[in-house]
Amino acid sequence: MSWRRHLAKLVALFRRPKTVDDLQEEILVHLQMEEQENLESGMSPAEARYAALRRFGNVALAQDRSREMWGWNGAETLWQDIRFGLRQLKRSPGFTAVAVLTLALGIGANTAIFQLLDAVRLRSLPVSNPSELTVVRLADLPGRRGSQETVYPALNNPLWEYIRDHQSVFSEVLAWSPTNLGITEGDHERLLQGLWVSGDFFKVLGVQPVIGRLFSSADDQPGCGASGVVVSYAFWQSQLAGDPHAIGRTLTIGRHPVPIVGVTHAGFTGPEIGHSFDVAVPICSQSAYWRDGNWLNSSTDWWLTVMGRLKTAIPCPWRMRVSNLYHPPPLKQAFARTTPPRTSGTTCISNLRPIQLRGVSPGCVIRTRIPFGCCWGSRLWCS
Amino acid sequence: MDRIELVFGSLDMLILRTLRWGATHGHGIAKSIERMSEDTLKVEHGSLYPALQRLQQEGWITAEWGVSKNNQRAKYYRLTALGRRQLVSETSRWERFVRAVTGVLRPAESEESQ
Numbered sequence: 001m002s003w004r005r006h007l008a009k010l011v012a013l014f015r016r017p018k019t020v021d022d023l024q025e026e027i028l029v030h031l032q033m034e035e036q037e038n039l040e041s042g043m044s045p046a047e048a049r050y051a052a053l054r055r056f057g058n059v060a061l062a063q064d065r066s067r068e069m070w071g072w073n074g075a076e077t078l079w080q081d082i083r084f085g086l087r088q089l090k091r092s093p094g095f096t097a098v099a100v101l102t103l104a105l106g107i108g109a110n111t112a113i114f115q116l117l118d119a120v121r122l123r124s125l126p127v128s129n130p131s132e133l134t135v136v137r138l139a140d141l142p143g144r145r146g147s148q149e150t151v152y153p154a155l156n157n158p159l160w161e162y163i164r165d166h167q168s169v170f171s172e173v174l175a176w177s178p179t180n181l182g183i184t185e186g187d188h189e190r191l192l193q194g195l196w197v198s199g200d201f202f203k204v205l206g207v208q209p210v211i212g213r214l215f216s217s218a219d220d221q222p223g224c225g226a227s228g229v230v231v232s233y234a235f236w237q238s239q240l241a242g243d244p245h246a247i248g249r250t251l252t253i254g255r256h257p258v259p260i261v262g263v264t265h266a267g268f269t270g271p272e273i274g275h276s277f278d279v280a281v282p283i284c285s286q287s288a289y290w291r292d293g294n295w296l297n298s299s300t301d302w303w304l305t306v307m308g309r310l311k312t313a314i315p316c317p318w319r320m321r322v323s324n325l326y327h328p329p330p331l332k333q334a335f336a337r338t339t340p341p342r343t344s345g346t347t348c349i350s351n352l353r354p355i356q357l358r359g360v361s362p363g364c365v366i367r368t369r370i371p372f373g374c375c376w377g378s379r380l381w382c383s
Numbered sequence: 384m385d386r387i388e389l390v391f392g393s394l395d396m397l398i399l400r401t402l403r404w405g406a407t408h409g410h411g412i413a414k415s416i417e418r419m420s421e422d423t424l425k426v427e428h429g430s431l432y433p434a435l436q437r438l439q440q441e442g443w444i445t446a447e448w449g450v451s452k453n454n455q456r457a458k459y460y461r462l463t464a465l466g467r468r469q470l471v472s473e474t475s476r477w478e479r480f481v482r483a484v485t486g487v488l489r490p491a492e493s494e495e496s497q
Binding site for chain 1: 408409410413414427428429430432433435436437439440441442448451453455456457458
């Protein structure tokens with residue numbers, strides 16, 4: 001087929017050429033002419049008509065073929081099929097309802113499963129270079145005493161502080177823990193999604209403030225009290241109406257008036273994928289907000305998830321003994337009284353194991369992306 | 384009379400050839416082909432119409448409504464300059480084809496006559 005015919009058909013798609021509309025009339029005229037000629041040659045009227053039709057051949061076929069030349073038959077048939085299908089559906093509403101419902105449920109289920117997969121497996125943390133983050137956890141948990149306060153691998157505060165001050169494998173470290181914080185507004189109180197964060201938390205994750213400032217290590221000093229709160233972008237928008245002068249306004253958290261010091265940028269939803277946070281407060285203020293328990297000096301409250309960025313890249317999968325973290329004193333404390341001495345002479349020392357670093361496989365811990373085929377096994381400890 | 388079916392593709396050429404004498408309608412083209420071939424060629428009138436669409440798309444002919452001798456409204460087809468050129472090249476191709484076929488067939492006769 002030449003390009004001229006293609007072009008003609010393309011134009012015909014948008015503007016139906018008159019010649020096709022005229023086709024029926026044209027063929028009718030043709031038949032009349034032939035009939036007239038036959039009459040003149042002395043045939044009877046019926047004979048003349050019949051002879052003309054015979055000479056012409058199949059009228060409907062000729063019309064169809066001519067139309068096909070303009071390449072519309074496919075589209076016209078499709079349109080007819082669609083209309084036929086709709087009529088059939090209208091005729092049997094029961095069947096239609098079942099079919100539509102089945103499709104709806106199927107699509108819905110697929111979407112739900114994908115969302116789950118997306119949150120757990122495909123998305124990474126909304127922070128800078130999430131794949132560099134590494135979680136610090138105890139190599140061996142049996143014999144550990146106290147209470148686990150978070151679903152994530154956790155250390156206690158003395159251990160965290162020891163690691164922060166003595167470690168040498170990370171360029172930067174941070175600690176955090178999810179929590180609920182009660183906020184008082186007038187007469188009523190409600191719970192917010194809160195985060196305990198170490199002073200460097202936002203800096204290490206590369207989170208920037210929209211307004212105000214985020215915490216620094218100066219905010220996370222012993223005895224800091226209820227000194228300040230950082231709120232999320234979503235909280236700022238929904239609860240503070242995006243007030244540009246929100247800095248310095250106070251929130252009443254656990255009956256303490258706490259000034260807002262900053263708002264995180266919109267993309268940061270917290271260290272847990274699938275859970276957002278409203279407010280973040282420094283770890284050092286835990287004892288101020290929670291009057292019924294001071295976890296800061298406790299070796300038996302396991303509540304802080306410690307993460308860091310390694311100085312050197314390490315291939316996956318890996319486990320690493322961190323030599324300078326071997327037998328850290330706070331660990332001794334944490335385990336010391338847990339194991340009953342079996343015989344005099346062997347003490348609990350057998351429980352002291354090095355702290356291990358685990359490849360990000362943040363999949364589980366912080367539920368960021370698991371590189372497929374890499375660190376896969378490390379998700380075992382998340383369940 | 385024994386009529387011969389058209390060779391594929393030759394209908395286009397016959398239509399173009401017919402239109403060389405001036406614009407005419409579908410019926411006129413059919414009659415003219417029959418007359419020129421002395422009723423040897425069998426042209427089903429209906430088969431003209433798809434061919435006429437195709438020739439229009441190629442830009443070799445144009446169509447326009449007019450009035451026939453008997454004061455009847457009819458669509459008249461007219462050869463374009465492009466169509467005229469096409470006819471010349473088609474005709475020469477056809478002649479080469481006929482000459483080739485004839486060349487293949489003739490030796491049998493000449494052998495007999497020798």
